Amino acid sequence: MTIKAINARNQFQGTVKQIKRGDVVSEVEVDIGQGLITSIVSTTSVDELGLKPGSDVIALFKSTEVALASFAPA
Template identity: 65%
Template sequence: MSIAAINARNQFRGRVREIIEGPVVSEVDVETSTGLIVTSVITTRSVKELGLVPGREVIALVKSTEVAIAAL
C-alpha cells in the first residue's frame, strides 16, 4: 500500500526519536524538523515489520474522528 492510498490529510515528516517497546504495543516518538514530537501507539509487531529504529526517517499520518479540548 502506498502513502497516497491512505486517507489521512495530516502528515508529519520526521525521524524516530524513541521507541518504548512493550510485549504487545509500543510507543513511537517521531520528531519533526521543527521539534514537534508526535507519539504513536502501534503494535510491537508493526514496529518490527516496518523496521523502525531511532533515527529512521518516517511520515506520521494522523487521522482522527474526534479531538477533545478542555479549557484551562
C-alpha cells in the same frame, strides 16, 4: 511497495527519536521539527516497519473527532 497516494490529509514528516518496546505494544516518539508526536503501535508493527531511532517516517492522522481542553483561568 510504494505508496502512490493516501487520503489522510493530516500528515507530519519526522524522525523516530526513541522507541519504548513492550511485549505487545510499543511507544514510538517522533520528532516532527516543531515538537514531538508519540504513537502507540503494536510491537509487531515496529518490527515489520523496521522502525528504529533515526528512521524517517510520516505520522498520519485520520479522525472524526478531536477533543480539546482548556486551562482554568489563573
